[in-house]
Amino acid sequence: VLAQEFGLGRAALPEEIEAWDVAVLPDGTGLPEGSGDVYDGEEAWINNCASCHGDFAEGAGAWPVIAGGDGTLTDARPVKTVGSYWPYLSTVFDYVHRSMPFGAAQILTYDETYAITAYILYSNGIVDDDFVLSRDNFTEVNMPNVDGFIVDDRVDTEFPLFVTEPCMSDCTDSVEISKRASDIAVTPPFPRLLLDG
Amino acid sequence: MTDQSNDAPRKAGGASRRDFLRTAGLAAGGAALAATGARANAPDALITEVQPYASFTGEGVDATPYGMPIHFEEHVVRRNVEWLTADPISSINFTPIHALEGTITPQGCAFERHHSGAIEMSKQEYRLMINGLVDRPLVFTFADLMRLPRESHVYFCECAANSGMEWGGAQLNGAQFTHGMIHNMEYIGVPLRVLLEEAGVQPEGKWVYVEGHDASSNGRSIPLEKAMDDCLVAFYANGEALRMEHGYPVRLVVPGWEGNMWVKWLRRIAVYHAAVESREETSKYTDLLANGVARKWTYEMDAKSVITAPSPQAPASHGAGPMVITGLAWSGRGKITRVDVSTDGGVNWVEARLAGDPLPMALTRFYVDHVWDGKPMLLQSRAVDETGYVQPTKDQLRAVRGLNSIYHNNGIQTWYVNENGEAENVEVS
Numbered sequence: 001v002l003a004q005e006f007g008l009g010r011a012a013l014p015e016e017i018e019a020w021d022v023a024v025l026p027d028g029t030g031l032p033e034g035s036g037d038v039y040d041g042e043e044a045w046i047n048n049c050a051s052c053h054g055d056f057a058e059g060a061g062a063w064p065v066i067a068g069g070d071g072t073l074t075d076a077r078p079v080k081t082v083g084s085y086w087p088y089l090s091t092v093f094d095y096v097h098r099s100m101p102f103g104a105a106q107i108l109t110y111d112e113t114y115a116i117t118a119y120i121l122y123s124n125g126i127v128d129d130d131f132v133l134s135r136d137n138f139t140e141v142n143m144p145n146v147d148g149f150i151v152d153d154r155v156d157t158e159f160p161l162f163v164t165e166p167c168m169s170d171c172t173d174s175v176e177i178s179k180r181a182s183d184i185a186v187t188p189p190f191p192r193l194l195l196d197g
Numbered sequence: 198m199t200d201q202s203n204d205a206p207r208k209a210g211g212a213s214r215r216d217f218l219r220t221a222g223l224a225a226g227g228a229a230l231a232a233t234g235a236r237a238n239a240p241d242a243l244i245t246e247v248q249p250y251a252s253f254t255g256e257g258v259d260a261t262p263y264g265m266p267i268h269f270e271e272h273v274v275r276r277n278v279e280w281l282t283a284d285p286i287s288s289i290n291f292t293p294i295h296a297l298e299g300t301i302t303p304q305g306c307a308f309e310r311h312h313s314g315a316i317e318m319s320k321q322e323y324r325l326m327i328n329g330l331v332d333r334p335l336v337f338t339f340a341d342l343m344r345l346p347r348e349s350h351v352y353f354c355e356c357a358a359n360s361g362m363e364w365g366g367a368q369l370n371g372a373q374f375t376h377g378m379i380h381n382m383e384y385i386g387v388p389l390r391v392l393l394e395e396a397g398v399q400p401e402g403k404w405v406y407v408e409g410h411d412a413s414s415n416g417r418s419i420p421l422e423k424a425m426d427d428c429l430v431a432f433y434a435n436g437e438a439l440r441m442e443h444g445y446p447v448r449l450v451v452p453g454w455e456g457n458m459w460v461k462w463l464r465r466i467a468v469y470h471a472a473v474e475s476r477e478e479t480s481k482y483t484d485l486l487a488n489g490v491a492r493k494w495t496y497e498m499d500a501k502s503v504i505t506a507p508s509p510q511a512p513a514s515h516g517a518g519p520m521v522i523t524g525l526a527w528s529g530r531g532k533i534t535r536v537d538v539s540t541d542g543g544v545n546w547v548e549a550r551l552a553g554d555p556l557p558m559a560l561t562r563f564y565v566d567h568v569w570d571g572k573p574m575l576l577q578s579r580a581v582d583e584t585g586y587v588q589p590t591k592d593q594l595r596a597v598r599g600l601n602s603i604y605h606n607n608g609i610q611t612w613y614v615n616e617n618g619e620a621e622n623v624e625v626s
Binding site: 004005006008009010011012016017020021023024025026027029061062063064073074076077078080082085086087088090091094095098099102103105106148149150151152153154157158159161162163164166167168169170171172173174175176177178179180181182184186187188 | 276277278279280282283286287312313326327328329332333334335336337341344345366367368369370371374391394395396397406408412413414416464465467469470471472473474475476479480483485487488489490491492493494495496497499509537541542543544545546575579581584585586587588589593597600601613621622623624625626
């Protein structure tokens with residue numbers, strides 16, 4: 001326990017903390033009272049989310065894909081979605097409630113957020129269409145990629161390779177150009193910096 | 198390349214005065230003089246004729262209460278790449294590092310990365326909450342924060358995705374685009390530790406969660422040790438208030454760590470028993486490896502460097518002879534101790550000259566005073582930091598991580614410089 005030194009600031013009131021601390025942790029800390037089912041979630045999804053993320057959470061245009069991509073994480077082009085990649089359901093509830101819909105965030109009630117979360121689970125084939133999500137059963141949902149993450153291991157896996165005395169001369173045989181940005185030509189036009197112009 | 202014909206000054210008689218000045222200026226600094234060892238065949242009218250600026254007056258001191266760069270420098274601006282993101286609100290732009298010198302980034306062209314746009318908030322509206330596993334949950338106004346002890350430090354802020362488009366090969370043509378998700382500023386603010394001590398962290402508190410006032414919130418979890426070490430709650434950058442797009446009036450500075458954690462428009466600091474595992478540390482800012490497993494909590498930005506000139510946007514149009522090769526190096530794990538430069542694609546290296554005394558977790562400027570023989574070059578730079586870590590090649594990184602980790606690409610950059618001094622982003626093998 002650390003001591004107060006300056007006496008600045010004032011006590012935060014419970015209503016203020018409740019308004020701003022809406023974070024939900026993987027163990028369910030922060031989950032509010034409430035519940036929602038897949039059918040209510042579908043309705044809320046169509047009204048608030050489908051114009052960007054598709055009727056079935058499959059994505060629309062260049063907007064993020066929310067469902068699908070199972071088993072693609074070792075593919076050349078992985079499809080990372082809630083179902084194929086996200087480790088925790090808490091993140092879905094928390095992020096949707098706090099930051100979606102894009103451009104009109106913080107309009108969803110807790111019950112709507114439970115329902116939309118249930119619909120996202122259903123769209124990803126994780127629950128059946130009669131599923132009801134609530135604070136009580138929230139942490140029982142099994143997310144497919146929950147074991148798909150390791151804590152940063154660069155110090156163990158990369159430092160032994162890269163903390164070395166580097167070569168200074170005749171390090172390799174001659175080198176050849178293997179890739180050129182001009183072959184792709186996707187850079188926006190820009191004026192070159194001409195010191196004489 | 199611009200017109201650098203030898204006879205440009207002789208056309209002046211038939212041209213307007215404005216045209217004359219422009220063409221004369223081109224020839225004076227151009228290849229014609231460089232190639233002949235700076236020997237003029239005719240007197241330089243910029244010297245022999247009285248110029249308007251040497252006769253008439255310039256602008257008064259009341260013309261510009263807060264100035265912008267002179268219009269000749271209008272190319273030194275942020276640029277974006279439309280196809281990188283679905284919209285320009287949750288998107289990125291790039292610092293013109295190819296045109297900057299030294300280490301301090303001018304705020305007006307320092308890159309932006311927002312997830313729900315740059316919000317406008319006044320100091321009067323600003324509130325900062327500290328809650329969670331603390332003895333005294335607190336609310337601070339901006340005026341409160343201004344009464345706490347301040348520190349100043351220079352640090353780089355590099356987006357975790359800087360160079361991310363280059364994992365699969367040479368793609369964008371210019372240091373601004375390949376390495377410009379970075380800025381380096383002198384910050385003044387209150388140590389995060391001081392605020393946490395005012396609230397009193399309880400023994401069960403292991404993680405500090407920080408989030409912004411904007412709709413995206415950008416919440417991230419920081420281990421308590423880092424929060425109590427060197428993080429700053431910053432109000433000023435490069436001598437003045439933060440720019441709106443950089444978090445006005447208050448942002449978090451997390452030295453050496455990925456830019457995503459530098460939460461802007463900081464609204465709440467919460468102490469929890471565990472990491473929140475928010476969207477920005479699960480779905481995003483996790484690094485997928487070739488085996489389908491992803492690294493999380495890859496906080497530090499490893500040692501990295503890039504040659505800013507010559508580079509694709511800054512060609513060496515002066516021809517053979519003396520040439521300044523310059524660039525930037527940095528490391529999230531401490532000071533830069535050395536930068537090596539190669540002109541032959543990594544076969545041979547020379548040690549560059551570091552400008553000034555490198556600061557930990559800050560941009561460091563390097564120079565090689567090169568004499569160019571006019572033949573094509575494959576330019577590379579290789580940073581070394583105080584841990585002994587040597588900046589790897591892209592192929593070395595790919596051998597460990599594969600092609601889909603998106604973030605933390607600190608591989609060595611190669612510029613192909615042709616006989617005309619024009620540079621291109623390439624890879625070599």
